[in-house]
Every structure is written in structure tokens, then in C-alpha cells.
Amino acid sequence: MMASSYNAKEEDGHHSGASSHGGAGAVKSKKPDNTAFKQQRLPAWQPILTAGTVLPAFFVIGLIFIPIGIGLFVSSNNIKEFEIDYTGVGESSPCHSCAKNFSWNSTTPCLCSVDFTLEQPFESNVFMYYGLSNFYQNHRRYVKSRDDSQLNGDRSALTSPSKECEPYRTSEGLPIAPCGAIANSLFNDTLELYHIDANGTSNSIPLVKKGIAWWTDKHVKFRNPGGNGNLTVAFQGTNKPVNWRRPVYELDPSDSENNGFINEDFIVWMRTAALPTFRKLYRIIQKKPSSTPTLPSGKYVLNITYNYPVLSFDGRKRMILSTISWMGGKNPFLGIAYITVGSICFFLGVVLLIIHHKYDTRNNSADIPN
């Protein structure tokens, strides 16, 4: 018995008394159990990292990665992508005047159109993106500046939005719906695409605006207050965001189902981009049932309703047309990365092989018994 921790335990310890007094009585052995766990003898795998043992791993990695990389690279290259900058920075740019004069305060929309040529036809579904550069949608205060409850149709949040929305919480005494900086800065350029026939007539290309947002966003996260009834009533007592021209329930005049918080363009915008250069899905150009390509090669005109000023922060606006594959948009990086890593591993494997041959003979002592 430890005298040190003399306290209750020892005092009630008839054990100590018994063992010293009675003697032959129950002397309980304190012998530890002989179990593999307690004796730290659990069966274990003990890898030893030496050139010899590690070597196969490098070759195997090399052998697996290089084919994967090639596959990725090829499939990425098969994706067709076209990108056009319509910011209007250059003097010659058709949107230059719009870009110069336009600001958030302008009331009249500025129109401009950009011509471009597709060298190759785009097969299957083509996705139309708008891209912004130098736009820090990931700014800490910007990201926070929203009220998800409000966007989910919560009535109380509609009338008294979260404090996070400050300073875009109220205007003129009324709560803003949707509140916050993200909503306030909603991208509001309108893009229209026309195909110029060989004979010069321009055919409008049908742009589908449904299905551009995440299904869960559209159906779960974003909801209009009071269901999809009369939105005008539902949003009564709220104000539109400062930078908006129209209230939220008139976002899509053409489709009443696409208004309010469940407007897909709005939903897409509200999903803040990770990086300052980003693209957002704008429209989908659906595959034609016939065998003709969705977008045949040829001349196109992009008509832009220029509402969104980006020059003040040195931003750029782009329109991107892209097909996608199983691994998303065009991005050769991953394929190259896999190939590079595979090659490096292979190379290191060779280095290790040399090292192993030169120095790593010690392990051969394991075959003494032979």
C-alpha cells in the first residue's frame, strides 16, 4: 500500500491489514495480466522504409498514374471551349462605350454586341457561362453578407433580415429582400446568342435557363415566402436591393415560376465563387435531336445588355461556351499532373533502385539461414 496517497482509500483498506495480519488469507496478487495488449505485444505490421522496400511502390504508382493521366488529358482535350471577353476595355472593343459610361446608378441599359466565330462545331449540350475576373466574391465580409433564412422563405427573416446583411439590410426603412451584399451585387448582364447563317441571317439560339442551379438549392434551400403564390403580395413591405432595378419578384418577367428567391440566375449568383476569377453557368444550349451539332462552326453574335460595371475594380467579364465531359469542364491540369507525378515516381523508383543496389545490401543478411 502506498503510504503517500494516504487517504480514505488506505484507511478503509482492510486489504493491507489482512495481508499483513492474517497472512494466509486472501492475498490478492497485483500481478498484471499477461495479455498482448497490456504487455504491448499486439501483433503488428512493422514496415521499414528503405530503398528496397519502398521501391515497388514507386514503380506501381508510376505505372498506374501515367495511364490515368493520359486518359484525363485526352478527355480534357476533347472538350471544346470558347471564351470571349466583352468587358470593353480596349478602345476597339464594341462594349467600350458601355463600359466607360456605365455605373450602378445608370438607369438605362447599355447595349452592345460582340461578333465571334466558332472554328469548330460544338456537339451535345453546350453550357454558356459568364465569367468574371478579379471579382472577389470570396471576400470574407461579402460571403457573410446574406441571410439564408430569408432566402428560404422565412417570413420573420423577410421582414427583419439578419444583422449579417448590414449595411444592405434595410433601405428607406424597409427591409431589403433579398438582403446582403451578395444579392445586391447580382450579375445582371443579359446575354443573347445569335448564329449568323452562311447567308447572313441571324438566328437566335435558344438558351435554356432552367437547370442551371443545383437542384437542392432550387428546391430546398431557396424558397419564396408564402410558397409560389402571389409574389408581389408576399414581398410586400420589403424593398429591393439598392443596386437592383427591379424587385426580386420581377427578376424573370418571362417566367413567373422563375421569380423571387427561386430565380435560378439569382441562385447561381448566391453560390459565391471560390476564387476571384470564376465563371457561372448562365444558360444551357440543349443538344438538338438531329445529328447537327448544337453549335455549328460559323459566325455568331453575342448581344449584351451591359448592366454590370466591373472596370472600377479592374474586373473582366467573359462569355464562355463549353461542352463538358464526365470530369467537368476543360481543364488539362489534372491529366498533366497525373502524368508528371507518375513520371517522377518512376524516376524516383529508378533512383531508389540504384541506391538499393549500391547500398542496401544489409537486408540481405536476412537470408543467412539459407
Next chain:
Amino acid sequence: MARESEDPAMTKASKVKRQRKKKPKENKTRTVHANILYDNAKGEENPNRHYANNEIKTTKYTLLSFLPKNLFEQFHRFANVYFVFIALLNFVPVVNAFQPELALAPVVFILSVTAIKDLWEDYRRHRSDQEINHMDCLVYSRAERRYVEKYWKELRVGDFIRLRCNEILPADVLLLSSSDPDRLCHIETATLDGETNLKQRQVVRSFYDLDCDFNPLKYNSIIECEKPNNDLNRFRGYIIHRSGRRDALYKENLLLRGCTIRNTEEAVGIVIYAGHETKAMLNNNGPRYKRSKLERQMNVDVFWCVIILLVMCLFAAVGHGLWMFQYGDKRPVFDVLSPEGTDLSPIMSAIYLFLTMIIVFQVLIPISLFVSIEIVKICQVYFIHQDMELYDEETDSHLQCRALNITEDLGQMQYIFSDKTGTLTENKMVFRRCTVAGVEYSHDANARRLAMYQEMDSEEEECTSHGGTLPRRDSVTSHQSARVVLRSQSTKSHRRTGSRAEAKRASILSKHTAFSSPMEKDITPDPQLLDKVNDCSSQMDFMRFHSQPTSQLPSDLADIIDFFIALTICNTVVVSSPNQPRQKVRMRFEMKSPVKTIETFIRRFTPSRLTSGSNNSSSSSLITNRSSNKGCSSLLSSPSAESTLTKLDEEQTPRGLEHAFSPVPPCYDGKGWNLEEGELRYEAESPDEAALVYAARAYKCSLVGRLPDQVTVELPHLGKLSFELLHTLGFDSTRKRMSVVVRHPLTDQITVYTKGADSVIMDLIRPPDTGSSKGKRQKKIVNRTQNYLNLYAADGLRTLCIAKKILSKEQYACWLQRHLEAETAIQGREELLFESALRLETNLHLLGATGIEDRLQDGVPETIASLRKAGLQIWVLTGDKQETAVNIAYACKLLDPEEEILTLNADSQEACALLLEESLHYIQAKFLCSSTEQATKSFHGSFAPFEIYSSSSPSSHSSSHTAAPFTVHRLGLVIDGRTLAYALDKSLEDKFLAVARSCRSVLCCRSTPLQKSMVVKLVRNKLKVMTLAIGDGANDVSMIQVADVGVGISGQEGMQAVMASDFALPRFRYLQKLLLVHGHWCYSRLANMILYFFYKNAMFVALIFWYQFYCGFSGSAMIDQWYLIFFNLMFSAFPQLITGTLDKDVSAETLQQLPQLYVNGQNSEEYKPYMFWMNMIDAFYQSLVCFFIPYFAYADSDVDLFTWGTPITTLALFTILVHLGIETKTWTWMNWLSIAFSIALFFTVALCYNASCPTCYTPSNPYWTMQRLLQDPLFYLLCVITPLVALLPRYFYRACQGTLFPSPVQVGRQLDKLPAETRRNILSLSRVKVGSPLSPKPPFLSLTKPSPEVCNKKDQRSFPGSKTSQGPVLQTVQQSGRSPLGPTDTERGLSDLYTLLPTEIDTLPYTKDAPPLSGGPHPPSSQDSECLDKTLEAADLSLSSWITSTPLLTQTDSVQLKLPPDGDSQCVTYTRSSEEGLKSDHSVHPAQRTEQAADQSLHTIL
């Protein structure tokens, strides 16, 4: 139940005032009144009311105070304050980064984990308190006029309590009455000090003479005593009776709480101290808090982490300022105004951002690190506890870790300071030989017997290792019955009749109850001496019959009989019988022996005054006589003044008559009484005493009973004699002796028997007057005895001198007078008693001396050898005399016969300084004269482990002595206490250290406890090394406390050392496993875990840092704040805990077989400062990979913030886990499970979290993110490539390192991997190589059993050569060894392997020398089965012999070698000069020493 003292708690305000007034008075003493006097009075009038009641409360908290108090305590840890600060910072809107409530989560979690732990501990304390408080005891109640049962907690100071046998004392009680006829009460104090022998306590003297039972109602005295204090061995006070008489109170009157009443049917006492004021409770302080070296190092790096954090924050803040600045006045749409709508200037926002970043990056300071370390340490402690190999079956005890937080220090020790007695040795004292009156009795048979025990031990071990139970018992029994000449009946029957289990239990029991083992008991008497004793006693018997004065006895015979009487009675041994170990033998022999003669009959029933003084007290057992007996009683050490003096007068009456009739007829061959005697057991406070008593018993001079006032001795022919015990002057370490004053029953002289250390006793011997022949003879005896004493010491025996002195009545009376004054003094009583003892112990007559062997514990030499191989410096600090210590040091291989010994004995400060200077020169000259390039080169490899000492040396002074780094030579340093005192002086300590550190072993003899601690402190502070102190006794406590790690041996000398220690071991040899295996593991596990923690956090945080470049340094995080905060706490926590607890870099077997691997921890190789930075760099690299691969993979896509951040989190998790996998050395199913669990947990949590609420968790609102990611093939592609790229460098580095420059530990691991057989071969091969040069021609067999004589002769012959040529030898061997080293691949590999393992200096040359030998073993890979056979052979042999045989081998070689001329002369001259210097200071010349040692080893072998 009367609760008379309940109300004082509610004292009125006025009373409180009075109480305050009283306070100053109380500061000195405590006054205790009996409670019953105030039974009827109101509570506030009870004078005892201010004293603590007996309710104990060891809990720290109450229900109310728990939260504030616990929090307060936790905030003492700086880290906690930091994290709370961060969390609170989050509540400031401008800077907040996370949801404030969420940010509180980790810190609250950490705090609550700790709080729950504390609460649980507290609850357990509370429970046990409750249990104790509700134990019953009998308290006298005035109302009921009897003792009533009460709870312990209701006990008050001043209560009378009745105690029955085997009851535990509820409080500190003053003993007022005992049912024992001698007014004694026996208590067992095992719970207090671990000593299992019974202690006697006496009834307060004034109550001694009460005939009938003590009646509390009649009690009306007041007790004045000390304030409560924690000194268990001190109690002073006095009791004031109504008559005004004062009686002193001693510690012998006080029964301490927690002790158990034994052997006493009933006792009554008054409570003096209760509850928390009892000495036991005051002694009960909690465990100590120490901070380990690793933790100190870690704290430095935590500090660096803070710096990194600040730098990162500053960088981000500046970046943000610039980013803001570039936009100028045009505020971009995404730059949101502050909530107040105000526009922030870039500078302001940079400042705010700085704070925000601190919050975001807070994870860099690993919040969970501290908690994790604690958890891991607790687990480590658990495993150390559970280790079977650290469990001692004999004592049924295992290692105790008393300090929970320094386990890893065990792996970093550099110096071990060891006590000798009881630590290295068994502290089982065995009588070996003695000298009486100048004649030596060598006890050869006894020596043989002891040798046999040794053999038996080893055989026993062998048997157990073979696992057979039956053969073991048989062999033991046969050994015992066949060879043991004299064996006590009782133990024999144990072994013979009992089953093995029973025998084991018996041995456990005997250990528990402080009985000696048979080895200590059965002493084979020297036939010559036995004859003399017989002769002598029969003569005395004859003389007694003829009423002749015994002085006519020849003086040598008289000395012999006196010698044995002294052995028998000059001690405090208590006699008990084995069947009732706790029953004191009441050996009033009149009671026990049948009435045989008329005389005894008459004497029994005659008032004692008329009979002899020697027997008078014996009749006190008859209650009717007690009152008349009053005056004559003499107490243990304090007879009341008048009574003793009057007794002296009374005893003038002649009394030869009674002596003439002994109660038992003499029977020499005495089978009968031998049997009876065999039933007696001796309980001694120190094993020496028991050994001597057993020795005396072997000579038929046996102690049969001891009472406070009487010792009964049975002598051959003379029968039982009772010595009236007048005084016992107990042993103390300053006097180093004890004395008893008795009245000799035969001569009726007052005789003082003194037993003590030879150095003291020899000084106290009466100088013989050289004139008379008797004086001459006396002088001769003294001289001879001194010679024998030296011889004994040289044999490693503990020597004690026995002396006596006869006092005349007048002298005694004179002394007694002053002694009684001293005893009654209250102030400075100890000093006065000490002086009084000094007065008595002078002019002694030397009787003889004894040599007691203190056997080495099992496995001590092996342990020391292997600890030394592990690079540990071992110093032995002992209180023993120099010769004994040196010889024990040789026996346990601390010193090597081949080693040179520097002995420092100085008489003065100057001499000491000179001596140190000389030694320093000597060392320099000897070992550095040959320091040519080659030599240093050759030294380099092997010395690597030792050189760290010099580099860490802070003292410029010492380094100025030698330019070269300090190395450890084959040198031993022996220093005695006096010299040590000089050497420890400020002016000399540096020199002393310089000398001491270059020696392989240091032995400090005759050192006091204070010196021990000073030495430890000096080494620890000056050399900046990790020190471990190990000891078993109270004298080691200070040393244990000073050292970084204190280890106590829970052996036989009580528990003080254990109580002061951090670890308590049952045996010294367990130190090996504790340090080499558990220390190594704990260290490497924890070091790796800490490094991993830093890496993990840095890696995770850096991800966010890189992101700042892409979010305008706005403090945004792509990782969801939930992941960010719980990453450390949940997702990545378990695997590292498992690895930190279970990882084994090298197996226990290999660690023990290759102690060199311990150097790993000593040099802190697992966790060096640069490693922190390497890890940081790796962390940053990995985070770059984990950031930029997803960055490029998702560049310019429509990915949103958290859909992009979640893969990064996942990748980071994978990377971190795989990183851990690379660092994990052993994969058990626990590791797999924990990693799988972590991953599963992450995905489960992520999926649940992402599905739980579409609107919550702003701002990330990660609804359905994970679900979507899992459908994305890109996610999986990233998960494959990113961790791989991140870990590629580390993996590659590890692989290269494992091949190109493996650390010793890695080599050890590789050895582990080999099949057991092969591993053994390789390990033994390295040893064989070491030993091979001895005799290359006749292969292994011849070197296996080097006949000791041959070796020793060689040793002597080759002495001059070997002595001076050490350094050069190394050099030449090196030269010769170099060229033939054929660097074939295989050989190279192998020799690499050996050289990698740092070996001692002496091993290196052989290793180099090995290849050219034709018969030498070949590297295994290059050879066939024949080689294997050889190595196998060698393995067996080397195991047994290499440790012993190697050191002797150098000589044969070195004689033939020529010395380099330049070094030679220098060396020799220096040697000579230093020899002279040493000689002049009476030191043992190194040469002599070695010779002597050789002699000595011859002796021991014979």
C-alpha cells in the same frame, strides 16, 4: 447520539472576537481539555471548539465552488487563457471570423474535458471521504457513562475513545490506558511509513499506575502540546494534572491516525489532533508537478508557433491594406462596408484584419496538444504499470508511477545517481564473519552457505525460465535439505509441506511483515568460536554456581560472551512467534516456563523489591503487584527521575543468590530449546540488527523476549538471563551508533553496550595505557581489529564495532541525573539528549567487530553494464565507508578491475584543490598525450554519444582546462565525504566536475544526504544534463527530490524514498527496462507526437494562409468553420493518440539487447530543434500541394467557395493521416481502426452536417455539398493524387535515409525484422567480435570460461604495461586494424552496422581488429552454416562471459605493443608525478588499488 460539539460551529459574534484574541496565544501550543468536562456546558464554552473536527474533506471543490475554482485553476495554464482570449475576440463584430458560439466550442471542450476529469477525481475523493467519515468508533459519552458508537466524523478533539485490537485509529490519540499489562499499545504504521514491524506506544506515564480500567470521568488534566505539524516522529508536550504536576509527553505516547492497533485488546486515549490536523493528513500532500525536458522544448516551439502565427497575421494584414489601397476611393462592389456602414481606411481594416487572422489561424497553436499529451501520458503510465517484467512476484508489487507527466524523461537520462545499500544491494543483511578480541573467525562454512544461496537463486531462475513448476520445487527443496546445514524448522516446513503457491505466499508474507528470509537467519557458526562460546558459558555457569565473581574469567572469553550479549541486546528487535506473527512473545519466563524450583516459585510471589532488580519488573505482570511495582519501573528510555534514583539505592542489597538459580536447566546440545527457539521471529527496524541477532542465535545466544524494561537472553548452560534495560540510546545518523544501558544479571554491573560504525567506535575506545601488559594486549586487539575491519571492508562487508563499558553506580547516577534533565526539557530536548548520549559513549572497551554482507540484488551488474552501454553515467553516492563502497562497486561492475581509480581523500580545502588539479593534469596527460589525428579520429565514432556533454557544457572554466572535448575514459573516481565537502565548494566545483565527468564511474562514499543532493544539483545545473536519482531510504529523499527523475526502491527501508519519488520500483534491475524500453518508447512516442502535432496544425492553417492570396487577404476561409474547428478535436485526433500510445519504434527485446539505442533519447534525436523547422517546412510544402492541386484543378470553373473548400479539407485530412502512417512504425489493428475511424467519422459528420439544415450554418451553408462532391469523379482523382504528391518527398526521404544513413534506431528496427534466430546471432556476433582478440587461435570455447586465476595473474603481471599504455594502445590497434579491413560489400554492411551502434571506447579497437583474424567470426551473409554454428556457440558463451571477460583482455595485447616515443615519456612522467601527489594525500595508489582489486576478486572467487 450526543452531539455535544456540534454547535460550536455556530458561535456568536462576541465569541468570535474572543477567539481572535486567543489566537496569538495558540500559536505556540495547543491546549486540550477533555470534552466530557464540558459536556453540559454550552458549545461556545468548550475550550476545544476551535480545533478541527474529525470530519475529513479531501475534495477540492464543493458543488458551488466547482465551476469558478476549476476554471480558475485551469486558467493557470497559459494556453487556456490564450484560447479563451481568441474565442472572446470572436465576439467583437469587427474582427470576428467565425460564429462566436462555435469558436468557443474547442476551448469549452478542452476545458470541460479537464473539468470532468477533475470532477470525477474529486467525486472519488468525496466517496472515499464519506466512507471514512462514516466509520465507527467508540466514544465515551458522559450522559450514558459508557462508550457509544459514533461516526469518525463526529469525533472531536478532547473525546475519549476506546480502541480495540485491529481497529484503525480515527485520529491522533494520546494513549491513556491499555489492556496490555505493560501499559503498551502496539501499532502497525504501514499506511504511514510502510514499515510493517510493530511499534510500541506507551501509556502516558501519569496513567501508568492505574490499576483498574481508566475512567474518563475521573480525568481532569489538561494537555498542552504542539500545534499540529506534519512531523511523524515528533510530538512534544506535557500533561498538567489537577495537582499541578506536569508530565512530559513523547511521541511514544501518541497513536497516529491511520495506524492499526495490534496485539492490544483495548486501549483508551484522548483525541489530540483530529481530522485534517492529524499528522497523517498533514503529511498527505498531493503528487508533485514536474515539467519534462521534452515539454520544455515543446514550449519553446509553441513560442515559435506564436511567432509564425504573428508573422502570418502581419503578412495578411499588410496584404489586406495594400489590396484595399489599390482600389483607392472606388469601392468595389464586393468590398462590403462594415456593419455600421462606415468606410474603413485601408490601415484600419488592416488592423482589424490582423485580429481576425489571429482568430482564423488560431489552430496553429495546437489547442488539443496539451490535452492529447496528458492523455497519452496517462496511457503510457498505464502500460508501464501493466508491464509484467516490472512486476515483482516476491513482494507482489509493481512499478508505481507517481509523477504522471515525466514519463518521457525516462528516455533522456544521462546521469544516474544511485544509492548503494538497498538499491544496488538487497539490504538483506547476512552475517558473514566477525572478530572478537582481536581474533578473526572467518566463518568459512558460512561463506559457503551464502555462495550456495547465490547458486540456488540462479538455479531457481533457470527453472522458472524453463517453466516447470514441479522440478523447481524439487530442486529447491533438495538443495536446501541437502546443503543447508542449519535451517530453522519453520521455514523448512514451509517448503516441504506446503505447495508452491503456499510457499510463495509465505515468502510474500514474510516480506510484508519484515521477517528475514532463511538466508539471513541460518548462520553457520564458526566451529572454533562456537567451542569458545560453549567453553565460556559453561565456565560462567560453573562460576555462578560457585558464586565466584565473573571477572575471573579470562578476558578473551569474557569478551566473547560479552560480544554475543551485545549482539543480542544492543538493538530494538522485537520477538514474536511465527504462527502469530503479530503476537508479541510475552517472555516473562516465569510465566512461560513451568515452575521448576522453589526459588522461582518464591520469587514469583514475593514483592519484587525484595528480589533482584533484574527480575522485579517481571512481576509487574501480576496485576496485584502493580502498585508496589510503581517505583521500580523503568521505561524504555525515560524512567521517572525519583524512582530510578531510589531504585539505585535499594539495589545495594546483595543479590548473588537469585542468579545462581537459573529457571531453565542448562542444556547445551539443546534440541529441545532449539525447536522452541525456532519458533521465534525477530522483527527489526533495520536488517543489520536482525542479522546480528540471528548470528548470535547461531551461537546459542538467543534473544527470547524483549520488554521495554527487560531483555531476556538465552545462553547455553546459563539458561535464560534477564537483563534489566535501563536505557536505550537509539541509533542516529550523526552519532552512527546505538547503545543500551543494562544491568548485567551475572555481575550486577551497569553495563553499556555500544554498537556502531567502526570509524566512530574506534575513536571512542579508551586509549589503553601502554604501561601494563593488559593495556598492551588491548592495544594489540584494537590494532588487529582495525586490520580485520579493513579486510572486511575490502571484502565489501558492512562493518560494525561492538564495544562495552562498565559504569560504576556513581558514574551512572551522575550521568542519569543529567540525562533525566535532558529528557524532561521541552526546549532543545533533542540536542540535550544528543549531548547526553555523547557523554555516555566514551572510553569504551572494544569487544569485537562484525562483517555483515549485504548481497547485491539480482541482476545489478548486468543492469549497470547495460545502462552504461546505454551511455548513462552512473554515480554511486553512499554513506558507507570507502573500502566497502569500492568493493561493492567492483562487485556490481561499476568499477572495473582493469580500470584505473582516482581516489580523492583530502584533509583540507587546499589539499583537495591540489588533488583535483593533479587529477586533471593526470587525465589530460594520460589521455590526451596521444591525441594525434588518428586517435581522435578513431575515438570519434565511439565517442559520439558522449561528446554531447562537452558541447552542452556551460562552464567556460572547465573547458579552459582541456582544448579537446571531454570524453569518458576508463577511469573511476572515488571520493569520500569529507573531500566531497571541499570539492563541492564554489571554488572547486568546476574542477571537481571536470575530473568527475571524464571518469566512467564516480563513487562518493561517506556522503551525507545533503551532499548527495548537492552533487545531484551540481551535475544537473552545471552540466545541464538529465539526472536520475535512485534510492531506497530516507537518506536518499533529498537526492531523489533534486533530480529530474527520482526513483524510489520500494524495498525494506520504509516508504520515505518512495513517497518522494516519481517512480517506485521493486528492484534495481527493473531500472533497465524502465529506462531502456519504457523510457525510450515514451520519449520517442511523445516526441514524434508533438512534432506531428505541430506539423498537423501548421499544415492545416497554411492552407488558409495560401487562400488569403486569392481572397484579397480578407480573412476568408474556404474551409467550413465547423471543419476548421473540429478538425483537430475530432477528425485527426484519434490516430495520433493511438500512435502516441502504442507505437514501438524498436521492440523491447532489441532495446534491451542493444542499450546503445538509448543514446537516441539522450541526444534528443527524435525531437531536435531543427526538426521542428523541418516539419514546418514540410507542413508548408504539403499545404501548398493540398491547396494548389485543387486550385488548378478547379481554376476558372463555376465551383463555389465551400464546394471547393471541402475537397481541400478532405485532402488535408488524408494527407495528415497518411503522413502519420509514414511516421508510424508499428501497425496494430488499433492503428488501422483509428485511421479508418477518423476517415469514416469525417465523412459521416460531413454528410450529416451537409444534410442537416438548409438554412443554418451561415455563412458557409454547405447544404448538400458533400453529397454532390461524392458524385464528382474529380473529387476522387484529387483524393488520390494530392496526398501522394504531398507526401512524396517525405516518403522518399525516409526511404533514402533508411538505406543511406539509417539512425541506430532504424538499424535496431531492421534487426527486429530479422527472424529471431538470426537476430540473436547478429547481436551475439557483435559481442564475440568484441572479445575475439583475446585468443584468436583456440576458438570460442577457450575464451568463454576464462579461469579467473589466470586472468588475474595476467592482470598482475602485465600491470605496468597496461597502466601506462592505454591511450597509445588504442592508437596502434587502430593503425593495424585499418589496412586489412577488406571493404567487400557484405562485410562493409555488417561492420557499418556495428559501428553505427555507438560502442564504448574499449570495444571499438576490437571491432576494427576483427577482420584479419582467421578464426574470427565472419559476417553472416558471407558465410555458410559452419559460421552459423560458430556464432551460435559464441552466442551462448558470450552471453555468460563477455561482460566479465572482456576488460581483462587488453593486457595481453598491450604488453607487446610499443609505445610511441613522444607520448611515452610524457605519459610516464605525468603518471609518476601524479602518483606522488596522490600518495602524499594518503590516497590509494592506483596501482595498489588494482592489485588489491585483483586480490579481492581472487578472494571472492575462492
